[in-house]
Each structure stands twice: as structure tokens, then as C-alpha cells.
Amino acid sequence: MKDKTFAIILIAITVIGIGVTAALMIHGYNLWKQISIVEMIANWG
Amino acid sequence: MDKNKLTKQLAVIVLVVALFAGLDIAIYQLFIKRVISHHSPGMQKMSVEVDNYVPFTNSDNVHSYQGVVTLDGDIPRIDGAAALLPVYAGFVESIYPEDSVIFNGEDYDPSSAMHYTNTRGAYKDIVDGNADIIICAQPSDEQLAYAEENGVELEMVPVGSDAFVFIVNSNNPVSDITIEQIRDIYSGNITNWSELGGNNVPIAAMRRNKNSGSETALEKLMGDTPIVPDYTTLFGSPIGFSFRYYVTGMLGEGGVKILTINGIAPTAETIADGTYPVAGNIYAIYRKGETNENVYKAVDFMLSPEGQKIVEESGYIPIC
Numbered sequence: 001m002k003d004k005t006f007a008i009i010l011i012a013i014t015v016i017g018i019g020v021t022a023a024l025m026i027h028g029y030n031l032w033k034q035i036s037i038v039e040m041i042a043n044w045g
Numbered sequence: 046m047d048k049n050k051l052t053k054q055l056a057v058i059v060l061v062v063a064l065f066a067g068l069d070i071a072i073y074q075l076f077i078k079r080v081i082s083h084h085s086p087g088m089q090k091m092s093v094e095v096d097n098y099v100p101f102t103n104s105d106n107v108h109s110y111q112g113v114v115t116l117d118g119d120i121p122r123i124d125g126a127a128a129l130l131p132v133y134a135g136f137v138e139s140i141y142p143e144d145s146v147i148f149n150g151e152d153y154d155p156s157s158a159m160h161y162t163n164t165r166g167a168y169k170d171i172v173d174g175n176a177d178i179i180i181c182a183q184p185s186d187e188q189l190a191y192a193e194e195n196g197v198e199l200e201m202v203p204v205g206s207d208a209f210v211f212i213v214n215s216n217n218p219v220s221d222i223t224i225e226q227i228r229d230i231y232s233g234n235i236t237n238w239s240e241l242g243g244n245n246v247p248i249a250a251m252r253r254n255k256n257s258g259s260e261t262a263l264e265k266l267m268g269d270t271p272i273v274p275d276y277t278t279l280f281g282s283p284i285g286f287s288f289r290y291y292v293t294g295m296l297g298e299g300g301v302k303i304l305t306i307n308g309i310a311p312t313a314e315t316i317a318d319g320t321y322p323v324a325g326n327i328y329a330i331y332r333k334g335e336t337n338e339n340v341y342k343a344v345d346f347m348l349s350p351e352g353q354k355i356v357e358e359s360g361y362i363p364i365c
Binding site: 006024034037039042 | 283
């Protein structure tokens with residue numbers, strides 16, 4: 001694999017990875033704002 | 046092509062993908078999985094959605110007794126805590142003129158006599174003069190200081206009571222706790238459930254927003270003992286707190302259990318007779334020296350047999 005190709009693949013994976021992680025955290029934060037402490041403890045078995 | 050170089054490149058790619066996958070799985074397991082709401086019927090029954098408690102909409106959730114007294118003239122603006130919305134929606138439907146309540150489908154109109162801004166907003170509004178009566182649990186020191194700074198003295202009339210309860214996941218073998226142990230948990234002196242006869246698992250001591258009703262109740266319970274933030278919350282088994290009203294609907298679900306305190310469960314009887322050690326009043330609060338006679342008429346109604354029935358039918362403990 002050429003170095004340039006390798007770098008592009010690595011950058012693409014990193015960008016996608018950061019995007020997915022950020023989306024997960026934003027999604028979790030939005031859920032956290034809506035859930036009650038009671039329900040959260042019920043989920044926390 | 047250098048085969049060795051290609052192998053290393055592929056290894057790096059696989060490693061980076063695995064790192065992101067591991068991170069995302071950890072985020073899901075430790076965070077997202079715990080905050081997904083299942084909206085079971087029991088939870089829905091006790092969750093307070095503002096549009097389910099709009100007076101004069103024939104809502105089954107609002108309990109009222111009309112015809113005892115009807116306010117006219119200068120109608121007091123009423124506000125309060127989220128958990129107490131069922132109570133004061135019942136008061137309003139009983140004694141307020143129907144045209145004094147204006148709900149626009151999402152929130153109350155600024156010109157409406159009834160508002161819902163929750164504990165923090167309500168305490169600010171009563172001091173700022175944007176509300177004339179609020180229905181809340183006891184104020185925090187910060188809220189009292191805000192009133193004092195603004196030269197406002199608050200008159201607090203108990204109109205009902207409820208228990209401050211501590212809850213754990215139903216799989217937690219610990220079922221009883223003492224007040225001293227609660228203080229030790231929230232001050233960081235007890236950090237593992239094994240110290241309370243449970244499993245060898247760290248305690249995740251959960252908290253609420255500053256100046257919320259239940260966080261204020263915790264601060265009062267702690268007294269002079271400082272509350273130490275728990276930075277290991279994600280990794281332990283949780284303990285949290287709430288008011289009995291909120292938790293009642295959850296008990297049948299099997300997800301949480303209420304801890305007895307000093308061996309006493311928070312029942313209607315133990316709250317009413319004071320044997321449950323952390324019962325607390327809910328108050329009708331107005332500014333001392335209030336000149337609007339309707340404020341006093343409204344509070345009198347809340348303490349009347351009909352007003353107390355509303356307290357009881359809304360899930361709280363009447364006081365008289």
C-alpha cells in the first residue's frame with residue numbers, strides 16, 4: 001500500500017471514528033437530560 | 046511491495062478500528078445503556094408531563110373539588126415544583142376562574158395565573174414578584190439567601206408531606222441503611238457496598254442539580270457534613286435519592302427498591318406519624334405581608350378537607 005493511500009485510509013477511519021463517538025456521546029447526553037434518576041438506577045443492574 | 050510494510054500498515058488500521066470500537070462499546074455499556082428510557086406504564090404514570098396536568102381540560106390526572114370557593118378579582122399567580130404539579134393543578138382547577146389559566150399547548154402563557162417553572166424557577170419567581178404562591182419543598186440556603194438579599198421574607202405553610210427516600214437497583218442485596226451511613230456515603234467515608242453488608246462493589250453516589258428539591262433535601266440531611274463529589278460514579282453500583290411520590294410508580298417494575306432507614310419503610314403511616322426519619326413537608330409559600338386576600342383564601346382552601354383530599358389523591362400525605 002502506498003504511504004499516501006495508507007494515510008488517507010487512516011485519516012478516514014479516524015474521522016469516522018471521532019464522528020461516531022461524538023454522535024454517541026451527544027445521543028447519550030440528550031437521553032440523560034430526559035431520564036429520571038429513578039429510571040437510571042433501574043437500568044443500572 | 047514490501048510485504049512486511051503492508052502487514053504493519055494493516056495492523057495499524059485494525060488497531061485504530063479496534064480502539065474506536067472499544068471506546069464506543071465502553072460508552073454504550075457505561076453510559077448510554079443506563080440512560081435509555083423504557084417508558085413502562087408505571088414510570089409513565091408517575092412522570093410529570095406538563096400537558097397531562099393542565100387544569101380545566103378534564104384530565105384524569107388532575108383531582109379537584111369545585112364549588113367550595115372561587116377566587117375573583119386579583120387572581121394570585123401560582124407556580125411550583127415539577128413533582129408537585131399534580132397538587133397545585135388540582136388546587137387551581139378547584140378555586141381559580143377557568144379563564145385565568147392559559148395554556149398554549151406547550152407551556153403556560155405569560156398572562157396565565159398558573160405557571161410551571163419547577164423548584165428553582167419558582168423560588169426565584171416568588172422573590173422577584175413574578176409569582177404570588179408557590180408549592181414546593183423546603184428552600185435551599187442559596188434560595189433563602191436570594192430572598193434575604195432582595196428584602197423578601199417567605200411565609201411557608203405546610204400543606205402536605207412526603208418522604209425523602211434512598212433507592213438502589215433491585216439486584217443490590219443491601220435493603221436497610223442508617224442516616225449516619227448515608228452521611229458517610231455522601232461525604233466519601235464509605236465507598237464500597239461491602240462496608241454495608243453488600244457486595245464488594247464501589248458505591249456510585251448519584252446527585253441531582255443544585256437547588257433542585259431533592260438535592261436540597263440531601264443537603265439538609267447532611268447538615269454540617271460536607272458532600273464530597275463522587276468521581277467514580279460510572280463504575281460502581283448506584284445509590285440515589287428522590288421523593289417517595291416519584292418512586293412509588295416504579296416499585297412494581299422491579300428495577301429499583303427503596304431502602305428502609307433505621308429499619309423503617311416510608312409508608313403513609315410512618316410518614317404521617319413521623320417515625321420515618323426523613324419525611325418532609327410540602328409548602329404553600331408566599332411573601333410575608335402579602336396584601337392580596339386571595340392568597341390567604343387559596344392557602345385556606347389547601348388546608349381545607351377538600352384541599353387535603355387533593356393532596357392525598359395526588360399521591361402525597363395530607364397533614365390535617
